[in-house]
Amino acid sequence: MTQSTAVDLAAYQDETTIRDLIGSARTVAIVGLSPNVLRPSNFVGFYLQRHGYRIVPVNPRETEILGEKSYPSLTDIPFPVDIVDVFRTPEAVPGIAREAVAIGAKALWLQFGVISPEGARIAEDGGLKVVMDRCMKVEHARHAGRMHWLGFNTGNVTARR
């Protein structure tokens, strides 16, 4: 099994929250975005760009990723951010969560395997929505994209066109 921790992950995988975030967000800061096209973060950044989100790389080692200026930290970004999407080790999350609160982001989104109850609590106390151990690309593809074309279980049932 992937996780042996006692975090109540389901509380951070609420479908309504996820759908609202996917539908309302425009700007997504990606912390730990890699310039390597084979890295998961790059897959997600590329995909979100294709689907009309403005992505903001946060990576102190790079100046530009996927055609966007890269910032050393969240607090260096000079414009509002809707979602802070995190591809870092769980230990880095509390600090990132504090910065996400400081810049007034609307949500903290922790990717597959990024599990941090402390980070989640900091973000929630700061008024942010939190999603944990979910992939933003997958959730977009499930609710608004074409994930069903590859036979994945989207859970969607509808008789509406």
Next chain:
Amino acid sequence: MTEINPNGRPHAYGFDTRAVHAGQRPDPYTGARAVPIFQTTSYVFEDTDSAAAYFNLQEYGNTYSRIMNPTVAAFEERIGNLEGGAGGVAFASGLAGQAAALFTMLQPGDHVVASSALYGGSVTQLKHLLRKLSVELTFVDPDDLSLWEGAIRPTTKALFGETIGNPGGNVLDVEPIARLGHDHGIPLVIDNTFATPYLCRPIEWGADIVIHSATKFLGGHGTSLGGVVVEAGTFDWSNGRFPVVADPSPAYHGLAFHETFGMYGYLMKLRAESLRDLGGAMSPFNAFLLLLGVETLPIRMDRHVANAEDIARFLVCHPMVERVRYAGLEDSSYYPLKEKYLPRGAGAVFSFDIRGGRAAGTALIERLQLWSHLANVGDAKSLIIHPASTTHRQLGDEELRAAGITAGTIRLSVGLETLDDLIWDLERGFRAARAAGGTNEEAAAAAGRTVEGVETEPQVLR
């Protein structure tokens, strides 16, 4: 879109609703209500960037129907949904799916532990095909957990069994076997063909991969071959035991499937590599027919089970019957497991031993009017086969015993006909069998003897 209830939770649709709807919404372009048959080999790209993104798996897009097809995808998602998995990948047949599922996680030097009570074709595939790939195999009596445990080696990469064994009707104790596997970081692979997700969902009991021959009850009408592999999405392929799944893939320009796609990584690799390279894709037309079958799966299975239970009870009381192997009978040793894993019924395939051996079995089959004598199961029509005079004809009584059957074993796949007619027909067969029983058994056995130099391995039961 999923409807959200006033309490904020998404509405949880029932099994029967999902059997009709999951995986298919009305076609957004035409409004077509039935699933369109996308009988196309390939798909026009919007532009070169999109084409590149599809091939790089950076975007979900259609490229070529050996790898994906929208009609097939509706079938894949439907079964993935009904089994409670992350999704599905469909194949041209059950065995094509099984080979690809194993191929995806194995490499030379690996080892598999499998139940010895399996469909004959699976036994052959595991024994001979895997050996060619330098994968070793241990068959164990599925009823003894200590044997499963004792067979596990450092190189073991999968535990494999059937929910309901073919043709012995044994019920697998899935939960402790799954736990045993997980304690060793090994996935449990279950062939759920005979149960279907309506009768049992192995993922709910800890199984990691569920395989179906959709040819059988899922399609349900004997029209189309097909297979599907479902993965739960919870197994940790990055636990160190599965570099073949977790490491950057040389067959996909260095992509690390589990890291990149998380809970969808195994299925992505199964599709983008194994299906692509082995090539056993399901045809869109078969997917259409199989989807039609799945829409009525719940009501068909109820009727299959009801007829099967009544016929099993009829057989138990019959003077021409020595033994009935059906977990749905209360005095079956598998009844407690059936109550746990198969509360709605033990399926509709089972076997019995007729008195009078080979000759009696042959006579019964020859007299039948309504039961179809053929090598398949899971049709709306009732099917019957007598292994000793057909698929296992070359075997002597001793060899038959080794294969887990006797000269008088008869396997039934109970269909949806009027129960009285099925029993009426069997009764006529028994009368003929009684007339023939025992008298020319030796002659029949002699007729079935091996021709010298001919391979004696039996044709497998389907």
